[in-house]
Amino acid sequence: MTEARIHRSTTSKSDVAVQTASWLALVALLVPLGLIVGDLLMRGATSLSPQFLVDSPSKAGREGGIGPVLLSTLLVMGVCLLVVVPLGLAAAIGLNEYLRRGGFAVRTVRIALDVLAGTPSIALGMFGYAFFCIALGMGVSILAGGLTLACMVMPLYVRLSEQALRTVPDDVRAAADALALRRYTAILRIVLPVAAPGLFAATGLALARALAETAALLFTSGYVSRTPGSLLDPGRVLAVHIFDLSMNVPGGDGPAYATALVLVALLLSVSGVPRLVRGFTRRWSHPV
Amino acid sequence: MSQIDNRARALLPWCPMEKTAPCCTPRTYLEVTDLTVKYKNTTALRHVSIEIPRGCVTAIVGPSGCGKSTLLHVINRMTDAVAGCDVRGSVRLAGAEVLGKGVDLRMLRRRVGLIFQRPNPLPLSIAENVLLPLRDHGFTGREERASILERVLHEVGLWDEVAQRLNAPAATLSGGQQQRLCIARCLALLPEVILFDEPCSALDPIAAEIIEQLICRLRNRYTVVIVTHNLAQARRVADFTAVLWNREGASSLVEFGKTRHIFERPTQGLTSLYVGGVTG
Amino acid sequence: MLLAVIGRSAAVTVAGLVILIAGFLLLHAQPALREIGFVRFFADASWNPSPGPEGRFDIVPALVGSALATALAALIAVPIGITAALGSTFFVHRAVARLVDSGVGVLAGLPSVVIGLWGLTALVPWIARIRAPGASLLAAALVLAVMVVPTIYVASRGAFKSIPKTCLDGATALGMTRIGILRAAVLPTVKPALAVGAVLAITRALGETMAVVMVAGNVAAIPRSLFDPVRTLTANIALELPYATGLHRSALFAGGAGLMALTWSLVVLGRCISRAWSGEHND
């Protein structure tokens, strides 16, 4: 990463203009962030308490907490990860280790993943409703929601996992090749352990993406804010709860902000934890 | 009689050169015939033929970019993994064709080990670097593996240095130690031929000397091919030397023969210029 | 061997999802396409998709709504994102640049529903002070701009960072002004990357649902001013699908399929730009 600054060599009017424009743009970029985060902290923190995390919502969410919503969220995410991680990892391994690089299959799958990544989440929600809820008979349920989310985060997870697999240095691969190790020995014992921190991070980011999603779940895992009794019950996730409170519940803004604060904290921690793991495992990785 | 000069002999007094019958009456073990290697747009090697004798150390020298490494990589088919690499001609190992379609690559690579320029231990512990390949190749006995581990580490002179920390990551070893570990894990698979691809060029002089001595100790028991751009090294360790040169956009063999002949009485003008340090 | 089979079939399965998704959307859109017909989606007088003979299925207001909101958002976000990236790469102190980078990271990570919540509770009331009710095209565009500006910033920052120092040094050695250096040494190289970033951002804006549905007012009519409400293609689905049945629902699926086709062509466009770019670089 060669990063170069342009040093002030001459001062012309146009230079001043460019620099002013840059500063203005930076401010314009950070102001909404400041406003949103400020609102989030100020309005969210006032309604937040430990009790809020465990109580059931009452009066449509104006009072009580988000206990069942948290549980539903965890279950939907669990279903999502249970599908995404094995399938996505297998796909990444297939793309990176088995299919011929730059071959027709790899190119086709890449295009398909790009297209899938570009699909609006509401369209995926429609698909999930049509396919999982109706065609497969799961109904509006946590299972259907989790599977829909899995479709949504799959391209992201596959791409990040591929990147993680590619961090395995070429000379380590060459060593495995020269020793004529079986492909699966090389992958299971050498490639995956080296890529593990990256795979962790990929999981964290995929989870963050799934946690943030609302539109794909509106029609698939539903609005019901009760404690789900099984994976085939509907369940309301945090993001949908925020949507419902802010749109449909007079006086629901406070709890909506509190829920948003919880959601953002969760997001930051799932995308931050893998970074810590990576720090711990660095000393084991191959010096590159 | 000796293929190395006196200065080198003084440096490596334990080289069992004098007693080596095979080099006096060398039998060809690895036979490269009319080998042409093309990458997408370029020709790396053109019509190269060399007969590499059994139990000897054969050096391949030449200026950089003359296809020395390519030649090595063809021998144990590492070029298979390179997209757009087209290999023609024949490489025979103990009379059997290596380049054919039905060749068992696993068996070939076990019989023909390859040591890389940069030490590349697997990102595992020191012991696992030897044990994992053994397990993968079907050495099922735990005791057997342990004894092989100890034997090969002794053989590369690493045992005393690492016996106390066999479970430490291989990455914690020094560069020279890592390279010896790579050689050890290669020896563990009982190869017949060992290919060295500039094994010392990434190491400091002391570590390089240890590796050189090690290569000398491998003579007779293994057929060794070493690619090097270091002429003095070739002169010190090799029984035979091949000179490759890039001419008209592709490399070909200039001269091949006993090291002494190559360095003292080359038949080709280009060779004498190269070994004399005039060109290259 | 087993791993090879699993890996390959997983890759194919994942790719197959695209066909499955397109297939199911089209399957459910089919009754509408058959009974309403393609033309009426553009020729009907309004969007009043009640089942029965009185149904009107004019998708044009939603298309226009999506296009306007997206275009306005891009108009706001693209200059800000690119200029900010330019600033933090070349002009401001490294510490400031790092601060901005992490700030943008947080902004990019905010769920759309949270940005929508802020839009609904802070932005819309502000706009309502200028003109009631506040839920409007302007609110939708602003919220979308906030959502996609990180995409543009990150893409542009990457592009600017990849400019080799030698390139700039050469220009600086000539004693050029900053703007001259930017024009001569920077812009030509990064243009395609900036374009890809913008296309990516537009794709995202076009597909965004929650933030828009919360602030746009959702009236299915072509807006005459920034302060008029709009309904986007995505909002149309989010608002009506839960209650829709029969032909109405099928029409929504047709809208969803159309939306998907639009975004997919944008994805392909982005690929083409980056392919043309990398092709140029190889020569």
Place this chain on the structure above:
Amino acid sequence: MESRSSAIVPGARLRGFGGVMLFAALAACARTEESSVAVVTSTGAAGVSVTGTVSVVGSSTIAPVLGELGRLFEAGHPGTRINVETGGSTRGIVEARSGRADIGMVSRALTVNEQDLAAYLVARDGVALILHSGLEVQSLKREQVIDIYTGRIDRWVGVGGPDAPISVIHKAEGRSTLEVFLDHFGLKPTDVRPSVVVGDNQQCIKSVASIPGAIGYVSIGAAEFAVADGVGIRLLPLDGICATTANVRAKRYALTRELNLVTDATVSPVTRAFIDFVLSSDATETIRDLYFVPIGD
């Protein structure tokens, strides 16, 4: 993932199968505890022992009532679960007919084409015009409402109010409240010129409460509930009759509708038991608490 593999069977009815996870068992325990307390207080249907899940889909107006009644029913009948989803009256009809839902909720009278379903009248409700509470407008004539909703009057000063713009809150297509409202005022869907389009009653109430100068129309039950909760809206009289549950009960208020439950021909025992409970006198109090008018009144 047992439940997934079984879910691959197309069209299989799977509700109630999913209790494979540990948490499910835990949740069930928790509910049983709750209910063991509640059984004492719950009256009626005691001797009947039914288990299973009832899925209820449809009108968002009825959903809060059935949600509450579902909780009561579950408390009295351990091993049952009532899942209430909103989706509008029409979807209530469609899903009940197709068997995807056990019970459909329909907040209007059934049409001629819907007579194949068995309907159970649960309660009555009215539709009221609501205003932002800060607006100094006491009543609107029928013509004024029509003018406002068709955009001929766009400032409150036109109907004797302050000089402020009118924000017309309208509902999205497919809502039966919309149909009832338009029907009463003789409007066609295409005539309406809204400022904001919303989803259901709750969203309408919230929008009217948060936009000064807003007018909307919602279920009287939902509106009275909101007013009692301190939400900033005001119900407008219609044709001189105050929009109150009392006037709906007394059949004085004109803009009323039926709240129905519908089922197809096959009704499971647990569904039957739940419908019986909803129609029983045990449910009346709950219905009244939520500002709807039970049939008995």
